[in-house]
Amino acid sequence: MRALGNNIMMKRTLLIAAAVLGLSAPAFAAGETPVPPQLKWSFHGPFGTFDRAQLQRGFKVYREVCSSCHSLSYVAFRNLAQPGGPEFSEAQVKALAAEYKIQDGPNDAGDMFERAGRPADHFPAPFPNENAAAAANGGKAPPDLSLMAKARTYERGFPWFVFDMFTQFAETGPDYVHAVLTGYEEAPADFKVPEGGHFNEYYPGHVIAMPKPLSDGQVEYPKDANGQPQAPETVEQYSRDVTAFLMWTAEPHLEARKRIGFQAILFLIVLSGLLYFTKKKIWARVGHSDLTTHQA
Amino acid sequence: MSQHPTTYVPKSAFGKWFESRLPIAGLIHSSFIAFPVPRNLNYFWTFGAILVFMLVSQIVTGVFLAMYYTPNASLAFQSVEHIMRDVNYGWLLRYLHANGASMFFVAVYIHIFRGLYYGSYKAPREILWILGVIIYGLMMATAFMGYVLPWGQMSFWGATVITNILAAIPVVGDTIQSLLWGGYSVGNPTLNRFFSIHYLLPFMIFGVVILHIWALHVPGQNNPTGVPIKSGKDAVPFTPYATIKDIFATVVFMIFFAWFVFYIPNYLGHADNYIPANPSVTPAHIVPEWYFLPFYAILRAIPDKLGGVIAMFASIAVLAFVPWLDTSRVRSTNYRPLYKQFFWILVADTLLLGWLGAKPPEGWYVIVSQIATAYYFIHFLIILPVLGFIERPLPLPNSILDSVMGVKGGAGLPTGANAEPQSKG
Amino acid sequence: MGASRHRRCAVLVFGRMLESQVAETTSTVVEPTRRDFLFIATGAAAAVGGATLVWPFIQSMTPDAATVAAGAPVEVDLAPITEGQIVKVFWRGKLIFIRNRTPAEIKAAEDVNVASLRDPQPDSARVKPGHNQWLIVYGNCTHLGCVPLGHQGAYEGWFCPCHGSVFDTSGRVRGGPAPINLPIPPYTFTSDTKIVIGQEATA
Numbered sequence: 001m002r003a004l005g006n007n008i009m010m011k012r013t014l015l016i017a018a019a020v021l022g023l024s025a026p027a028f029a030a031g032e033t034p035v036p037p038q039l040k041w042s043f044h045g046p047f048g049t050f051d052r053a054q055l056q057r058g059f060k061v062y063r064e065v066c067s068s069c070h071s072l073s074y075v076a077f078r079n080l081a082q083p084g085g086p087e088f089s090e091a092q093v094k095a096l097a098a099e100y101k102i103q104d105g106p107n108d109a110g111d112m113f114e115r116a117g118r119p120a121d122h123f124p125a126p127f128p129n130e131n132a133a134a135a136a137n138g139g140k141a142p143p144d145l146s147l148m149a150k151a152r153t154y155e156r157g158f159p160w161f162v163f164d165m166f167t168q169f170a171e172t173g174p175d176y177v178h179a180v181l182t183g184y185e186e187a188p189a190d191f192k193v194p195e196g197g198h199f200n201e202y203y204p205g206h207v208i209a210m211p212k213p214l215s216d217g218q219v220e221y222p223k224d225a226n227g228q229p230q231a232p233e234t235v236e237q238y239s240r241d242v243t244a245f246l247m248w249t250a251e252p253h254l255e256a257r258k259r260i261g262f263q264a265i266l267f268l269i270v271l272s273g274l275l276y277f278t279k280k281k282i283w284a285r286v287g288h289s290d291l292t293t294h295q296a
Numbered sequence: 297m298s299q300h301p302t303t304y305v306p307k308s309a310f311g312k313w314f315e316s317r318l319p320i321a322g323l324i325h326s327s328f329i330a331f332p333v334p335r336n337l338n339y340f341w342t343f344g345a346i347l348v349f350m351l352v353s354q355i356v357t358g359v360f361l362a363m364y365y366t367p368n369a370s371l372a373f374q375s376v377e378h379i380m381r382d383v384n385y386g387w388l389l390r391y392l393h394a395n396g397a398s399m400f401f402v403a404v405y406i407h408i409f410r411g412l413y414y415g416s417y418k419a420p421r422e423i424l425w426i427l428g429v430i431i432y433g434l435m436m437a438t439a440f441m442g443y444v445l446p447w448g449q450m451s452f453w454g455a456t457v458i459t460n461i462l463a464a465i466p467v468v469g470d471t472i473q474s475l476l477w478g479g480y481s482v483g484n485p486t487l488n489r490f491f492s493i494h495y496l497l498p499f500m501i502f503g504v505v506i507l508h509i510w511a512l513h514v515p516g517q518n519n520p521t522g523v524p525i526k527s528g529k530d531a532v533p534f535t536p537y538a539t540i541k542d543i544f545a546t547v548v549f550m551i552f553f554a555w556f557v558f559y560i561p562n563y564l565g566h567a568d569n570y571i572p573a574n575p576s577v578t579p580a581h582i583v584p585e586w587y588f589l590p591f592y593a594i595l596r597a598i599p600d601k602l603g604g605v606i607a608m609f610a611s612i613a614v615l616a617f618v619p620w621l622d623t624s625r626v627r628s629t630n631y632r633p634l635y636k637q638f639f640w641i642l643v644a645d646t647l648l649l650g651w652l653g654a655k656p657p658e659g660w661y662v663i664v665s666q667i668a669t670a671y672y673f674i675h676f677l678i679i680l681p682v683l684g685f686i687e688r689p690l691p692l693p694n695s696i697l698d699s700v701m702g703v704k705g706g707a708g709l710p711t712g713a714n715a716e717p718q719s720k721g
Numbered sequence: 722m723g724a725s726r727h728r729r730c731a732v733l734v735f736g737r738m739l740e741s742q743v744a745e746t747t748s749t750v751v752e753p754t755r756r757d758f759l760f761i762a763t764g765a766a767a768a769v770g771g772a773t774l775v776w777p778f779i780q781s782m783t784p785d786a787a788t789v790a791a792g793a794p795v796e797v798d799l800a801p802i803t804e805g806q807i808v809k810v811f812w813r814g815k816l817i818f819i820r821n822r823t824p825a826e827i828k829a830a831e832d833v834n835v836a837s838l839r840d841p842q843p844d845s846a847r848v849k850p851g852h853n854q855w856l857i858v859y860g861n862c863t864h865l866g867c868v869p870l871g872h873q874g875a876y877e878g879w880f881c882p883c884h885g886s887v888f889d890t891s892g893r894v895r896g897g898p899a900p901i902n903l904p905i906p907p908y909t910f911t912s913d914t915k916i917v918i919g920q921e922a923t924a
Contacts, residue, residue: 261558385777
């Protein structure tokens, strides 16, 4: 219990890499971490939807940059074509899947073999297992990204967490992911970054194992009619796009959820209105309403 | 429920034949149709029905989730993601179930505080109240085990912390712990048995709920005045009056429920639980679900393992003794000006404890936790008994009808004298 | 015991009081009828809501997206299957027999008087034209789903050990309780030695 108490005593930090890197997280480390800036996401609010073009660009960023180290195990190629996501065509997904090599087997001879991917296959991981991933990345396996946008957050604090209930602010995860991707800076002179670590303004404890992943112009975006990229090829834009994509991978039915939710709540309001008047009508039979006389 | 077929007369020949063999229609009729309900109940009395709805909702969504969930340490997390991604409306079922647990507790807390405010635990309703405390305990066990099932980081470490709490119990603690673990630590056998018990407990809750309703229907419902039903004019039949009101309130509650399920489904959960369980890494800040936070604050307020555990269990157990700790002869706090203030202080104290439970136990948080914990016990063990002797209650109305009609208490008028003006509506 | 009896009596009295009270009230107030529009609208809305709520629960029991996606057609190479051999493969979790029939078996299947069969079907309707050595049928008895044993029974086709159904070399039922022939799964020849199960030939 004493050991657990110590763990509990650590101030909420969002990742554990500080500990992994051999730093003991000081009690107020997170307190010094600035709050990630709040972005305007297309999927915020009761009518929020994903921006298809943004998801497609975000996927391109994942594929060309993140996927060399991070797996996306809960996502299948077929998901890229389903409604409410990037909505690539079936043919595009089939072609895309075929570019990947998937291990299958055993065959009749008992051997595992590689074959071209099919839409039903999941994204193959860049490393055969977690130990291999850790060994290739300085001792810490890069986490799977499927749920990243829901698995990270930052503390909102009182009274903001109360307001969030009404404003439906539920984008702490994406804000945090975007902030970390854009938060690589030169360490302040008095801050010692340990070997294998990188300074990141928004990462709790400021020392992150992942090197700066994005740089301007690194990923080529599709061109619009004027031959210009459809979005700026900058770290800022890459981060937004890949974060939106990761929000979709974390919550692939977000659009259906909000759509059905609106219908359900509208229906419930109508039904409760009808029930209210029905109740009034029935209670009218006994004269006085059910209101209690409250002595003040 | 105990009132056996009184006014119910089966109409058809088959009805008569059936009723003479299994008088269930008469039981339902006397319990939920003809049952006399005080006419002055306010909306706080609809939470019983809302809780029945939540229990049924949890059982139904749970049964459907169990068709896909796999209680195995290496597959559980994946199976939950399978439900969220691939199962048709699986995301809806899971969010209904996860947020439903929170809604269940929202409703039960309102229900409990309503009982405390209106003195619904007082004689002859002590057994009714104690059954309620038992249901609450079973709910907490069910909710805790349910939160372990997705096998995320918070599931795993929550299970570790809570099972370590139980190990503090003298003599039998270690045995209980290893029985829960089924191994040398929280692991696959733990997950398996938690799933089994999580599936079992709701049906036990259902059974105790039946006893709870039975115990309610013997003395009948309390009401905002605390004055018992004295004549037929004080009451209305359960159906349609209470039924329609309960249905209306339940649907309004469903709007609140739906807001969370569809728009902020992860608001009440923890981001860490979307990270698969990892026995080698503890999340930086382990907090239980919001509905356990006041008790968690009490646990941590005591700087001693066993002491904290005793205080935490005592804070729940003390509720069972409230019928005897409250010495006042007046039921309803509406007529207890002094106690009314202490009641709201208790509500504030509980909310404060809840907030503290989510804070790290360091600095002044600890001191405030200790003060709030002390006050919690002082309320039940000192204020409640003492107030009954020193407080001068306001005059009670002669009857429920008098209260409804706005007749001030203590007038001593016979009920019949003002029973006539009924032609409103 | 006495007290509880007393209480029962009290409730009984209340019940009667209530009834008289309600009767009294209803006589003075215009009683809304059950046909009242408001009641009908409320009841209808509640019924629609309840029915709608059932939908996602039922839907959740239908095959999920992963299962559907995994039900994609499978390719089978026929080259290694020798004459007379029966090979078992699975598609969508269902057992399928692939039988490389001998000339004698084909002849036996073709020479049957179709009209005399329980489920009349010529052999030509059960194989692909030009590939009549290959019989491809679902591998579960049409009686109650057991797996029949190959090269057994009076017709050397299949014999089901569970309840004695007999199938010929065309997979047609010839005896026992099975009502119909072994069904043919959708498949197509992509070459002389390759088939794709789960995909009908496109014209």
